[in-house]
Amino acid sequence: MTVHIGAKPGDIAETVLLPGDPYRAKWAAENFLDNPVLVNEVRGMLGFTGTWNGHKVTIHGSGMGMPSLSIYANELIRDYGAKTLIRIGSCGAMQKHVGVRDVVIAMTSSTLGSPSRGIFRDMNFAPCADYKLLQAAVEATKGMDVPVHVGGIYSSDTFYDERDDLVDQLTRHGTLAVEMEAAELYTLANRHSVRALAVLTVSDHLQTGEALPSDQRERSFGDMVEIALKAAFTD
Template sequence: MSIPTPHNSAKKGDIAKKVLMPGDPLRAKYIAETYLENPVCFNTVRNMFGYTGTYKGEQISVMGSGMGMPSMGIYSYELYNFYDVEKIIRIGSAGALQDDVSVMDVVIAMSACTDSNYASQYQLPGTFAPTASYELVARAVEVAKEQGTPVRVGSVVSSDAFYGDNPESSKAWRKMRVLCVEMECAALFMNAARAGKEALGILTISDHVFRDEAISAEARQTSFNRMMEIALGI
């Protein structure tokens, strides 16, 4: 595919080797304007904002991924395979499944279960286990300790359905000690594995599936600072 792509107006060299990817493009804009020095917008196609700037002297990009694995699949694939990106760190929201995981907790996704058929494209003779880069997981835990931010590390589930029709599905994942549910990590981890690159998911709990706990859409956009600062510090 030629560059720019149908989804990204950036030219070769406009995007850093490390990219932070929130689902919400407005969160990408917030991160760029709040944390990056001299951010330059490299993409506005479909309002999926992307910016490159520096953080403590290091060049970093931040770009929205959109909602769901098909959208994450497109953007992360292009970044890895067309723009020479080496590391993508998803920073997003998730719904807690366990009693000891609460709203605003930070979860580092070590692996991503999924109900998606995304892996079928690889025609594997079994079930693929999408996992994050160990080096990025270890570094994220170290940075969180340095910053004084408690984190949970474990398995998450990436679901294709936000409004699922099976009321028992969340209970089944909860039974397997999956920490939380989100919608993008599994596709990101698979694209990274296929491209020989690195990926990580850092999530902030925005609501609880089994308790009446949730924060507003505005708070999701602007108040996940601890998660963002861990990702920037890696």
């Protein structure tokens, strides 16, 4: 048990999927895991452990933004022995060829700042995904009826961002999408020598203003959960 996670020793799997929304964790656990058990509900941040194809898996909410993600990822790695952490969440598309409902697999994640920024001082550390996980995720998409994009994303700690100039420059430099957690997750994984990846569903588009209707989100979000699970257990 930690300050933020009430799970007992052995309750958390070595493979953890991290949606930001705790209720998305509940939905994913109920729809993809066999015999999911609630292992954490401290501060309403739900975590469930069950099995997928015989493999033990935990699906645990991480909250919104890098500071919140940092708390849960640190404790999951340090206190519960998590070895593979995959963010499953939504993102906003920044390129015209990336559509709503598409899946984005993040190779790298840029950021203006994260909870780890102070460690590097004047160094611009470039956090990246685990290559084998990324490769396995790309392989997992074969045969699926969903467009997939692989490349760099942007992790912002400001949801209502008014830096249009920054968005323009990131778009100009090929950034696929924006979300709020992956850069810190990748940094922590690099620091602690564990595996991390972000598999994201495009829920809205910064250029067109298109957004995924709420009644269509579950089916689309299911694709990224399936990709994440297959990637986690590919030898």
